[in-house]
Amino acid sequence: MKAAILAIGSELLGTERLDTNSLKLTRVLDRHGVELRAKAVLGDSEEDVAAELRRQLERVDLVLVTGGLGPTADDVTREAAAAALDRGLHMDEEVVAGIERRFRDLGWRMPAVNRRQGLVLDGAAVLANRRGTAPGLRATTEGGSTLFLFPGVPxxxxxxIEDHLEPWLAERSGGIGRETVTLKVAGLPESVVEERIAPAYEEFGRETITILASPGEIRLCATAEGPEEERRRRLEVMADRLAGLAGPxxxxxxxxxxxxxxxxELLRAASATLALAESCTGGLVAERITRVPGSSDxxxxGAVTYTNELKTLLVGVPAEQIAAHGAVSEPVARAMAEGARRALGSTWGIGITGVAGPGGGSEEKPVGTVHLALAGPDGETLHRKMRFPGDRERIRWFASQLALEMLRRRLLGLPPS
Known part of the structure; x- marks a missing residue:
């Protein structure tokens, strides 16, 4: 089966709104072994949407459309679909009654404009929307292609997708699908990971393994096709092999x-605690840690010790040490980690100090220079000096990633990367 995805909305053609719906639909299609042949983003033009629908319905078996089913004048997807299929629209009073009930349950009166959402394409099946007022539609063309219209609210x-698209695809895939498992690698360059996993390409096929790089992290994606039990067995073998090649x-x-x-999870399992002293990362590590529900366990x-004075006042970095070595130095990073651990009474302490840029660098300490330290309960304090590439945001992210990776390795008893 071949498919196309159309995202409708003039806002998606600007700089403020991203089309995330297409990504979600792509994952569903991929899981069911459907070949995605095209994606398009179109503005709120009935003529343009109708033309693109005609084009795609002639060349693929399945077209998925998101957006343009609301009650306002710029919601033109229903009208465009009617034009593309050369069909009429009719008002479905049962659908309108359902919309009215939803508003009533919320204690509101339904605005008259919402009646537009009761317009149904002739010959189409109405798809219930349990989270909103805009119902979806499913229609089959004379040529046998299928068209799904979904609201744009993610x-x-x-x-x-869960209620209507997944069951429809499952009926037609016969259990044959495509599935991907992802391994995440921290602290290694893409080229190093590529070199390590090279034998897997010959064993499983180059087309089944993808490397995706982002700052401080590599994702290894292994893909298998076939019946569910067969592909999951193959994925388990592939994941084990890739993990063995990529290492700790x-x-x-x-x-x-x-x-x-x-x-x-490792800290919780060890009944251990963490404290931070951050300078150039400005609390980024603390923000990442506290994104996780239950992190108070x-x-x-932590302390954002951005100035020299606060490094001394809050975590006890000796002023003479800063004067002798500079704020961006190994001794200061070590003192920050040890001071954070001591001040808060934690099992582990992390200290980070560096030059995130774009200014502030020197020949001795250029932009991207970062010192990281990890103080532990055994009295040993590990240190890493790095020169991270990129702009300020990228450097700060790299630093936060390495700090967390240093701690992960210590908690597992692994050697530094």
């Missing part, structure tokens, strides 16, 4: 597991 579309830098085998979540807190 939460509404997600529910309709693999910190997760699930897409939803972040480094901060993994570190948090192991995170005591």
């Amino acid at each position: 939460t509404e579309m997600e529910a309709m 830098a693999v910190y997760a085998r699930r897409e939803g597991d972040t480094l901060e979540k993994v570190v948090g 192991y995170f005591l807190g």
Whole structure:
């Protein structure tokens, strides 16, 4: 089966709103072994949407459309679909009654404009929307292609995927699908990971393994096709092999597991706690740690010691040490980690100081220079000096990623990367 996705909305052609719906639909299609041939983003032009629908319905088996089903004048997807299929629209009073009930349940009177959402394409099936007022539609063309119309609100579309699209695809895939497992690697360059996993290309096929690089992290995506039981067995073998080749830098085998979540689980399992002293990262590590629900079990807190005076006042870095070595130095990073641990009474302490840029660098300490230290309960304090590439945001992210990776490795008893 071949498919196309159309995202409708003039706001998606600007700089303020991203089309995330297409990504979610793509994952669903991929899981069911559907080949995605095209994606398009179109403004709120009935003529343009109708033309693109005609073009795609002639060349693919399935067209998924998101957006343009609201009650306002710029919601033109229903009219465009009617024009593309050369069909009429009729008012479905049962649908309108359902919309009225939803408003009534919320204690509101339905505005008259919402009646437009009761317009149904002739010959189409109405798809219930349990999270909103705009119902979806499913229609089949004379040529046998299928058209799904979904609302553009992401939460509404997600529910309709679950209720309507997934069952429809499952009936037609016969259990044959495509599935991907993701391994996440921290602290290694893409080229190093590529070199390590090269044998897997010959064993499983180059087209089944993808490397995706982002700052401080590599994602290894292994894909298998076929019946569910068969592909999952193959994915397990592939994931085990990739993990063995990539080594201890693999910190997760699930897409939803972040480094901060993994570190948090390790801290909780060890009944350990963490304190931070951050300078150039400005609290970024603390923010990442506290993104994870339940982080109060192991995170005591931290200090953003941006000035030299606060490094001394809050975490006890000796002023003479700063004067002798500078704020961006190994001795100061060590003192920050040890001082944070001592001041808050935590099991572990992290200290980060550096030059994030774009100014402030020197020949001795250029922009991107970062010192990281990790103080532990055994009295040993590890230190890393790095020169991170990129702009201010990228440097700060790299630093936060390495700080968490240093702690993960210590908690697991692994050697530094």
